[in-house]
Amino acid sequence: MLALSVLLVAAVIAVLAANLGSQGDELRFGYQQLVHARVPWLLLLPLWVGCALGIASLLRRRGLWRGMLVGAEGLLTALVSWYFLWFSFLPAHTLALEVGDPLPSYALVDQDGVLRRMQASTPREPALYIFYRGDW
């Protein structure tokens, strides 16, 4: 039971570590869950099951090393759960436009310092605007 517990927790942590710093590799295992799922249940559930098995194993047979191992599993499970269920959620806010509204005018510089102007409701090439948090 303890071996299965360690296997489950380690597998989930390995998937998280493998995706850390990923630059958009859609084919990497777990990426879809991490980037496209609102809550990555397919990663959280095995983690919780693994942690529960560890606790059950500890209740059946106590021991210092067993206790430390299950404690580490519990800590990792708590941290990952906290991140996915609380930390990564954003404060509530209200978007100032909706579908059918014109995109407001802007005059902003691009990556080369070239000023790009766009007036609202003027003909243009259709475009996808992606607002991202930044690169840090």
Next chain:
Amino acid sequence: MSVDPPEASRRLKQRLNSRFTFLSDPDGVLLDRLGIRHRAGRPDGADIAYPTALLVDARGTVRWIFQSDTYRQRARPQQVFQAIAALDALPAEPAPR
């Protein structure tokens, strides 16, 4: 589009080997017009954008919006392609008088 300065955007564009245009809005002017300024959202306390995707048609009208309540979640590529396909399927609007 982000609040990053052009130099940071240039580095990111090179790193991603991207063909997109990266616009800088360091003062968050457009973010305020759209209501997507996330105050103190960056670890150093600076304001950043709430992750948002907008599809704008040839008349400058917003035709599709994607937002999530978690900063991890992004639109799936097929969602974006469907929105673009729907854009093409829209009947032409009458010219403004």
